[in-house]
Amino acid sequence: xxxxxxxxxxxxxxxxxxxxxxxxxxxxxxxxxxxxxxxxxxxxxxxxxxxxxxxxxxxxxxxxxxxxxxxxxxxxxxxxxxxxxxxxxxxxxxxx
Numbered sequence: 001x002x003x004x005x006x007x008x009x010x011x012x013x014x015x016x017x018x019x020x021x022x023x024x025x026x027x028x029x030x031x032x033x034x035x036x037x038x039x040x041x042x043x044x045x046x047x048x049x050x051x052x053x054x055x056x057x058x059x060x061x062x063x064x065x066x067x068x069x070x071x072x073x074x075x076x077x078x079x080x081x082x083x084x085x086x087x088x089x090x091x092x093x094x095x096x
Contacts, residue, residue, distance in 0.1 A: 005039060006087030007031065008076050023082060024053050031057070031082040032064030034072060039086050040065070054084065 007020065013029050016022070023031060031054070033040045043055035058064040066072040072083035 004087055005042070005084055007082040007084050008073065009082040010076060013080055013082070020050050020054060024050060024057065029080045029082050030061075030064060031084060032066060032072070033058060033084045034069060035065040035067055037086075039084055043084075058084075 005020070007023060009017070009023075009029065015026075017026065023029065033043070040055075040058070043051045043058070046052060046055070066075060066083070069085070072085065075081045076083045
């Protein structure tokens with residue numbers, strides 16, 4: 001089974017986004033990951049330009065990192081935030 005990353009994002013925030021590249025170039029939604037998670041580490045060592053940009057963005061503010069998966073889900077449901085996490089599918093934007 002292959003694993004990749006997905007973004008958990010509210011339907012009303014998704015608009016026309018269909019990729020991580022769309023996410024990094026929009027201005028209305030912040031995004032982040034679980035602090036010290038495999039997702040966060042993957043972005044830190046990735047050679048993929050989009051992943052590098054996401055990692056740099058996430059590190060600009062401590063508010064972009066969450067301390068638990070549940071906190072990431074709640075932040076997604078209650079604000080303009082997309083939670084980046086490991087998924088069974090590669091590079092998917094999920095609706096919540």
